[in-house]
Amino acid sequence: MTTLVEIVSWLAIAYFAALNLTYAALIVISFIESGHHERRARYGGYDVLFRSPFTPPVTVLVPAFNEEPTIVDSVRALRFLEYGEYEVVVIDDGSTDGTFTALRDAFELEDQSTPIRRRLATAAVTGVYVSRTWSGLRVLRKANGGKADALNAGINVARFPIFCAVDADAILEKDALLRVVKPFMEHPAETVAAAGIVRVLNGCRVSAGAVESVHAPHRFLPLVQSVEYLRAFLAGRTAWSRLGALFIISGAFGVFRKEAVVEAGGYRTDTVGEDMDLVLRLHQTMRWARRPYRMVFVPDPVVWTQVPERLHDLGRQRNRWQRGLLECLVHGRGMLGNPRYGVLGCLALPYNWLFEVLGPFVEIAGYLAVIAGAATGILDLRYLGLFFLLAVGCGMALSISAILLEETRLHRYRSPGDVARLLLAALGENLGYRQLTAVWRVWATVDYLRGAGGWGHIERRRLATDEARGGGLAGATAAEQVTLAPRPGAGD
Amino acid sequence: MNDVILLTTVLVVFGCAVLLVLLTLLTRVLAMRRRARFLELEPRCREQVEQLILSGARPRVTGAAERRLMLDLLLRHLSLLRGREARLIIGHLEEAGYVEDLAEGLSHGRPWQRAAAADLLGRSRSTRAVQPLTAALSDHDEDVRLVAARSLALIGTPDAVDALAGALVAPTRWALAMVADNLVLLGGAAVPALLSMMRRDDDPKAVAAAARILGEVRDPRATGALLDAARLSADVDARAQAVAALGKIGGADAVRTLLSALRDPAWEVRAQAAKGLGRLGDQTAAPALQRAMPDPSWWVRVNCGEALAQLGEPGRLALREVAGGDDRYAAEQARAVLTRLATVAARTAGEAAARARHHDAPLATVGSAGGIRVPAACGAAATAPRPAARLVGMEQP
Numbered sequence: 001m002t003t004l005v006e007i008v009s010w011l012a013i014a015y016f017a018a019l020n021l022t023y024a025a026l027i028v029i030s031f032i033e034s035g036h037h038e039r040r041a042r043y044g045g046y047d048v049l050f051r052s053p054f055t056p057p058v059t060v061l062v063p064a065f066n067e068e069p070t071i072v073d074s075v076r077a078l079r080f081l082e083y084g085e086y087e088v089v090v091i092d093d094g095s096t097d098g099t100f101t102a103l104r105d106a107f108e109l110e111d112q113s114t115p116i117r118r119r120l121a122t123a124a125v126t127g128v129y130v131s132r133t134w135s136g137l138r139v140l141r142k143a144n145g146g147k148a149d150a151l152n153a154g155i156n157v158a159r160f161p162i163f164c165a166v167d168a169d170a171i172l173e174k175d176a177l178l179r180v181v182k183p184f185m186e187h188p189a190e191t192v193a194a195a196g197i198v199r200v201l202n203g204c205r206v207s208a209g210a211v212e213s214v215h216a217p218h219r220f221l222p223l224v225q226s227v228e229y230l231r232a233f234l235a236g237r238t239a240w241s242r243l244g245a246l247f248i249i250s251g252a253f254g255v256f257r258k259e260a261v262v263e264a265g266g267y268r269t270d271t272v273g274e275d276m277d278l279v280l281r282l283h284q285t286m287r288w289a290r291r292p293y294r295m296v297f298v299p300d301p302v303v304w305t306q307v308p309e310r311l312h313d314l315g316r317q318r319n320r321w322q323r324g325l326l327e328c329l330v331h332g333r334g335m336l337g338n339p340r341y342g343v344l345g346c347l348a349l350p351y352n353w354l355f356e357v358l359g360p361f362v363e364i365a366g367y368l369a370v371i372a373g374a375a376t377g378i379l380d381l382r383y384l385g386l387f388f389l390l391a392v393g394c395g396m397a398l399s400i401s402a403i404l405l406e407e408t409r410l411h412r413y414r415s416p417g418d419v420a421r422l423l424l425a426a427l428g429e430n431l432g433y434r435q436l437t438a439v440w441r442v443w444a445t446v447d448y449l450r451g452a453g454g455w456g457h458i459e460r461r462r463l464a465t466d467e468a469r470g471g472g473l474a475g476a477t478a479a480e481q482v483t484l485a486p487r488p489g490a491g492d
Numbered sequence: 493m494n495d496v497i498l499l500t501t502v503l504v505v506f507g508c509a510v511l512l513v514l515l516t517l518l519t520r521v522l523a524m525r526r527r528a529r530f531l532e533l534e535p536r537c538r539e540q541v542e543q544l545i546l547s548g549a550r551p552r553v554t555g556a557a558e559r560r561l562m563l564d565l566l567l568r569h570l571s572l573l574r575g576r577e578a579r580l581i582i583g584h585l586e587e588a589g590y591v592e593d594l595a596e597g598l599s600h601g602r603p604w605q606r607a608a609a610a611d612l613l614g615r616s617r618s619t620r621a622v623q624p625l626t627a628a629l630s631d632h633d634e635d636v637r638l639v640a641a642r643s644l645a646l647i648g649t650p651d652a653v654d655a656l657a658g659a660l661v662a663p664t665r666w667a668l669a670m671v672a673d674n675l676v677l678l679g680g681a682a683v684p685a686l687l688s689m690m691r692r693d694d695d696p697k698a699v700a701a702a703a704r705i706l707g708e709v710r711d712p713r714a715t716g717a718l719l720d721a722a723r724l725s726a727d728v729d730a731r732a733q734a735v736a737a738l739g740k741i742g743g744a745d746a747v748r749t750l751l752s753a754l755r756d757p758a759w760e761v762r763a764q765a766a767k768g769l770g771r772l773g774d775q776t777a778a779p780a781l782q783r784a785m786p787d788p789s790w791w792v793r794v795n796c797g798e799a800l801a802q803l804g805e806p807g808r809l810a811l812r813e814v815a816g817g818d819d820r821y822a823a824e825q826a827r828a829v830l831t832r833l834a835t836v837a838a839r840t841a842g843e844a845a846a847r848a849r850h851h852d853a854p855l856a857t858v859g860s861a862g863g864i865r866v867p868a869a870c871g872a873a874a875t876a877p878r879p880a881a882r883l884v885g886m887e888q889p
Contacts, residue, residue, distance in 0.1 A: 055669055
């Protein structure tokens, strides 16, 4: 019995060391890469790119399902992007509320009988409308088919070779498009996709569909998620991007070369992780065709999005993310350990299986072992206590590193109080929140194995024209289908 | 594991966490101090810059931070000034050693530091910066070369044209955007260098880039070289860019070349030719565009339809014939364009009528609005209930 306990202990220590060393390595790479990016951005010539006729035109795709309260403000905000030539295509995915009516009234839509090049199969399109007041806006009406189907329909009507997928309830910063498209200009032949950062809107002051001042949320749940998002994007994706193994581009904000996406078959409609799935299939398509390609994460273009403020909603969201991760990993299992896929196949995907899928099980097993050990007296409680402290310390160090990264490179939170709150959240998230997340993820894996699915619903607060502070999303609440929720990525 | 080792590890990890917290706070404190220092120095420096501009009094600075701030303020003012005031600032930048310091920075340090120095030198508009910037054109880092070329163009020396055109030899699209802006601004002065780029038969990328910029400059001197590239280049992109440029510059030769480009084997060239013919508005092109409309490529069909829409009555007649023709895909496109034209015409007529009512003037004639005659069939389509979007299948083989 003692030998078994020793073996398990050593395995746990090895796993724990591998996990934290990997995280530490990713953080170091992120520091180097984001510093390089920040220095280059100083003479990036964004003003030149803005007025240059050589900046490639972009189609912004906005899939919307029952977004009546926010859609007009969101679309209006897209009108004032600092970008040369772009069009906005809103895809009304069979909304049952007044989404289309609101758009029609606000932008004076009129029917445009136009042939559609159906390069990707989608649910039936019932109409294409153009705005009389803004020639760059088109609205597509179609039967409900989910977010992936809506995006595929948008790709079919997109006029330009590059498209940007944005959530209908997200707020894109004015210069975000210019910054995220730059990789397509620097490496035009190779770049097939680029991602920007998703940040937490809760707590920020919003005016006329734009973020007026940035603040960390006051409520605990959104605050902790702010730290999580910083960790996932700044510390995780920057590093994976640098290694050439970016495995997810958030559905809330991603830019793609249309031809590459069409070649890969577009978004898959039978998964809840359509964003990660597309990225993995793009890798597959390019590798099989033996074409040089790049998929990059750019840390400074920002899209702001609301995060759940209730435990119940958060649990559903995390359940869906974990199931999406599993679906994508299982679907792309041929890439696992396959040298053809380079760092992605040999490092990024094993990392996901080992730490993102297996990790929550190991963590929960550890907690159960503590309880069992305490009950039976087999395990050395002092040893387990120290081990728990070590795990908490590593988690804190990781989160604080992400905040330091934010503070040294991007510096979005102007108030010292915001930084202090984020630091406190980094300390507090390891005592309860992290464990709860692990339980949700284990449960999601069980759901996946049982074949339980669905998108679930979350309760979201409606954006008011002038946002109140302090977790302050004022206004009426509206239950919305979470097809357009942000996805910081499979638990990085 | 030994308890002592574990305990030590825990302490080290927590120590690291505490250190990271302190580093974060220190970063914030330093940023706040920098901001406070800036707010303290800025009024004094600004006043000195204003004195320099108004009375020629030379600013005096002490310390590196103040010097950096002064440089920033001088360059910001310089970007808004011309004439005597600009000369005063440039003179001070030279006399106070700012230009020399930046030139020195251009020759060593990391690439981003050299690029930043090149950027600032360009903004200084000092002729003393030309020599170091020209030397920087052979820097091994692409960013430094690009910024140096852009800076030379800002200073406006003749060397800048060749330097900028040289940057097109192996262009990324970013490089193109960065230097093209300056070449377009230089206008006629850039044409000889661009024409010599057009003669680089061994480098079709450079030819395509030069053709594209010549299209933006719209100088008739470029027509001959563009005609040659459109007709003779083996590279699809070079031909397409040359055809697109001809569609912007115009002229009888350009129209003839665009008409023959409608039969080019590459769809990119055909699409650009159709677009150019529409832009030039030459009504004699309508029959050729009508013949080109049943093209296998979606983009060629779209551009032909849009071009015909811009050719007035002959274009609309051609569209109606295509709409009633056998080719399903071309007919769909033609009907879509006709419906849109009718909608626009009906709307314009409605607005004209409303204006007329408002001014108590006679109503506009029904069926004619804004110089656009509304065909009977199209008028009916505009007033009839709007059809759902018609869908066509995959790209025609």
